[in-house]
Amino acid sequence: MTEDKKTIAFVVYPGMTPLDMVGPLTVLDGMASTVPEFRTVVVGETKEPIGTDNPLKLSANHTYDEVPSPYALLVPGGAAPTLKALADEKLIDYVRTAAASAELVTSVCTGSLVLGQAGLLEGRRATTHWMFRELLGAFGAEPVAERWVEDGNVITAAGVSAGIDLALHLVERLVGAEIARTIQFVIEYDPEPPLGALDWSKRPYGDLKPLLEHTLKDALADEPALRDRLLAHTGR
């Protein structure tokens, strides 16, 4: 019976970055296949296909109404469309109410801004994609530069691919290292970035402040209050 299971809900919304969600979903669905006490669901406002920030369209298999009280929640991020999504009241309401009863509230990339907008990061340490990190201050959070940041039952991950690391950490936390390691083998997660690890002294785009300001002004032209609140946190 699905109602007896611990439901891990992956939230989707238009314009999001699919990898933010698909990485952790693959890992945690692997856990659900191994440990039947869990199930994973993809939750959206609608089950109709939605566009993302690349040519892929994806579909939720449940609506918000159908999963009011998940055991755990994961909110993916993206660029400008995620900033726009901060003004999506149905999304923010769902995240807020689902999080209220959830054991675990997690995000990948700028999904943490969605958690922030839902009022879930006040006074917490949190992270997000490095380009957007300072914006966390607008939600009363303390921005931290780590691959993932755990503060109570709220765990936020860094940008895009960090969701895979977050999810393996969640599996270890929920059911132990042996299953986490097996899933790591199943998805053959033994990374060999062709150019090696990132050298953060060589990050691109130079001073991020003008880029962030432009992105916020463009994405939130119709939401001046939110835009100005975020503009106050674009860094030095």
Next chain:
Amino acid sequence: MTEDKKTIAFVVYPGMTPLDMVGPLTVLDGMASTVPEFRTVVVGETKEPIGTDNPLKLSANHTYDEVPSPYALLVPGGAAPTLKALADEKLIDYVRTAAASAELVTSVCTGSLVLGQAGLLEGRRATTHWMFRELLGAFGAEPVAERWVEDGNVITAAGVSAGIDLALHLVERLVGAEIARTIQFVIEYDPEPPLGALDWSKRPYGDLKPLLEHTLKDALADEPALRDRLLAHTGR
């Protein structure tokens, strides 16, 4: 004009593993955003939502007919559904004909078995997910245990998450290291597997031969000729 662009086609089919495709798509769509001479498309038999091996449904934005001659092709893999897909004549015909004029033919995970079934691996070095590696012999390929294997214009990657490494390699090959590094920053691909690198001396499931035989017999019950051809290559 899209017809002037170099089209990178990501093939989708029912039951596939989404991460196989979404990882490389994210990387190569990042390249297409930066270098307008390229575009990425998701190609399927239909544009209707298709099921995958987890709760996510996804949709192609083009049909096979609409993308007969892509510049590059990427075929994702999966477990039993990908074995079944080896008997999908429309998929195999599309891969064979698209590959005939493509500059680059690539796969992730058991997507290389699809390339093999299309006759594209005869006499080539190739790889796939470690659990299925010996099956490559059924298609006249030489199985190789590397993260990705380049043989002429055919490049095959190891399991699931290896597609991200493959794609960064493709970006470096197509447009150089600087753009590849920028995309690596954009997807914040600086992996920190919580349990560290995989220790291949501790891989799970023990002797793979019985597991592979069971999987092949189950997935290919309706395709005895193909089943027996693959069963002859389940390892020692």
